[in-house]
Amino acid sequence: MSVMVLALAGGTVEVNDEALDGLRMSVRGDVILPGDAALAGVRPVYNAMYPGSPGLVVRPSGTADVVDAVNFARDHGLVVAVRGGGHSVAGLSSIDGGMLIDLANMNGVEVDTDAGLAHVQGGALWGDVDRETQLHGLVAPGGVVSDTGVAGLALGGGEGWVRRKYGLTCDNMVSARVVTADGQVRTASADVNPDLFWAIRGGGGNFGVATSLTFSVHPLGPIVAFTGAFYPASDAAKVLRAYGDWARTAPNEITTLCGCTTLPAHPGLPPQIHNTPFVVVGGVYCGGVEEGMAAMQPLRQFAEPLVDISQPLPFGAVQSAFDPFFARQDLRSYWKSTFLADMSDGAVEIIARRAQSRPSDRTFVVVFHMGGAVNDVAADATAFSERSASFMVSIDGNWTDPAEDSNVVSWVREAWSELAAIGTGGVYLNFTSLVDEGPTTAVDRGLGGNLSRLAAIKAKYDPTNLFRRNNNILPAS
Ligand SMILES: Cc1cc2nc3c(=O)[nH]c(=O)nc-3n(C[C@H](O)[C@H](O)[C@H](O)COP(=O)(O)OP(=O)(O)OC[C@H]3O[C@@H](n4cnc5c(N)ncnc54)[C@H](O)[C@@H]3O)c2cc1C
Incomplete structure (x- = not known):
């Protein structure tokens, strides 16, 4: 059976039986077509807005299969998406009608x-x-x-x-x-x-x-000092101000975030915060457990907590603590981010106000403390260019009802515009949805002064822009 697959040149291209047989014979992993039962085994993506409906899937068992898949896509002029973990909030590893390379089986x-x-x-x-x-x-x-x-x-x-x-x-x-x-x-x-x-x-x-x-x-690890202090959302401004002050002299051993949201009743969460808006200050200490619990004590005193679950924990448990609330295909998501030089009064006011007026329970407004080793790297030493900020703020619109799409998306965009106006000008592309603007604008902001060098390297390694389902850098001409 031949298939019609999205073509790089526009429209679709027919991939005939013979070509598909050749691909099946060379690939040790799976070649999957629409309608095949095996399609159900393809790794689902996170964002329910982009389930994707590929015209052809290759699920490589190893590098040789990836080579064959890339050659096949290029030789047939197919639009190709590459799926690693499938967590792209912007839906960049999803594709409708094109070819998907699903790396799920390459997880060693x-x-x-x-x-x-x-x-x-x-x-x-x-x-x-x-x-x-x-x-x-x-x-x-x-x-x-x-x-x-x-x-x-x-x-x-x-x-x-x-x-x-x-x-x-x-x-x-x-x-x-x-x-x-x-x-x-x-x-x-x-x-x-x-x-x-x-x-x-x-x-x-x-x-x-x-x-x-x-x-x-x-x-x-395996046991690390962990902080999890949950404060009432109504104390958001107070907590953010104290957090900003504390962060100015915080040691690099402590990495924290401060996030506002509402989560459902779940056995992994203390009952005091079930369905209750909160601001959580979470932290991990890189060093001794006792020393870390002591060093992070101030994080637990920013206001009167609703509940404080700070304690030594297995690092694996910390890593998976948020997992139940981000199950694949559960939520529709639209996220935007900005970097801040400092937690100014203006930033506190905007973040606290937005944190308290979230358009859906599951929407997060999260502040990541940056600096430390992140900023020890020069802005042009790697392609990742934002090396000056003290904070990153991510406004993570998450909801379930498609009827709410435009409401939540507009809210996130407005909140982001307010914050970006006082930000460093950069965005974190991994926390950036692209629905509302040409991808180039976000990529410009995300890659900053490194973009032209990246465009030249893109021209060297991918002159025809075969890999374009990403935060796309156009090859320099
Ligand atoms: C619930 C959730 C939590 C998150 N938490 C964090 C966090 O704590 N810190 C953080 O920095 N980010 C976080 N992110 C953002 C995350 O970094 C991005 O979504 C990232 O793209 C996920 O990688 P992935 O492999 O799962 O993505 P995919 O959706 O598979 O791919 C994303 C992009 O990367 C490309 N890609 C994937 N694999 C490969 C590969 N092997 N080779 C070449 N290109 C590839 C894809 O083509 C696509 O363009 C989170 C996202 C979600 C949804």
Whole structure:
């Protein structure tokens, strides 16, 4: 049976039987067509706004399959999407009618304790990494939800629970293997293809399919000092002001966030906050447990808490604490982010007001404390260019009813506009939905002064822009 697949040139192109048979014969993993029962096994994406309906799926078992899939897409002129963990809020790993490379089966993780490295395949989730690294009391800096994919997060930056001590995820990448648009398997490291290595640390999936990524690992866990102080949402301004003051002199060992939302009754949450709007100050200490609990004590005294669950916890439990509230295909999501130089009075006023007028219960307004090791890296040392901010604010519109789409999206856009007006000008592309503006505008903001260098590297490795389902960088002409 032949299939019609979205074409790079516009419209669709017929992929005939013979071509599909050839692909099936070479690929060791799966080749899946619309209507095949195996389609149900393709990794679902997070955002319910973009379930996707691909015209052709290849689910590689390894790098050789990725090479075949990339060659096939290029030779047939197909629009191709690459899915790592599937957590793209903007729906960039979803596709309707095009070809999907679903890396879900490439989720191996190998920790080399002698070298202090974790080798991670391109379809692994952070939970896969945490499981293997924590066996050795080690951590590879990731995100704050264990169901998020490693590759998309790392290629776009990566802000997790240890960033102020160890930097962004991309700062801990020491090499990667990338299948570029010409079907070549390239190493990217400080010594081999250094331009490609520079570009994939912040430039996203623009340069090819990362089949494996190698990260530095650091000692932490299995038990870590954890702070989880939940304050009433009505105290948002007070808490944010105290948080901003505290953050000015906070040690790099402490990484925190301060977020406002409402969560449903759930056995993983204390009953005091079930269906109750709250501001949570969450923190992890990179160091001794007792020392960490003491150092984070001030975070628990910003106001009278509704409940305080601060305690030593397994790092794996901290990593997966948010997971139940971000199940795949549960929520519709529209997120926007901005960076702030400081927690000014103006910022406190906007964030607190917006935190209390969220358009849906599940909408989050979250402040990430940046600085520390993140800002020790020069703005042009990696493609990730925002290295000056003290905070990142993410306005995460989450809801379930499609009838609410325009209401929540408009609210997030308005809140973001207010905050961006006092921000550094940058955005975090991994926390950026693209529905409302040309992707180029967001990519300009996200990559800042590094964009023209990235466009030249894009022209070298992907001159026809085969990889365009991403925060797309147009090849320099
Ligand atoms: C619930 C939730 C929590 C989050 N928490 C955090 C957080 O704590 N910190 C943080 O920094 N970010 C966080 N994010 C944002 C996250 O970094 C991005 O959504 C990221 O893109 C997810 O990576 P993924 O592999 O799951 O994405 P996918 O949806 O699979 O892909 C996203 C983009 O990356 C590309 N891509 C994916 N894999 C590869 C690959 N192997 N090779 C080349 N390109 C690839 C895709 O083509 C696409 O353009 C969160 C997102 C969600 C939904």
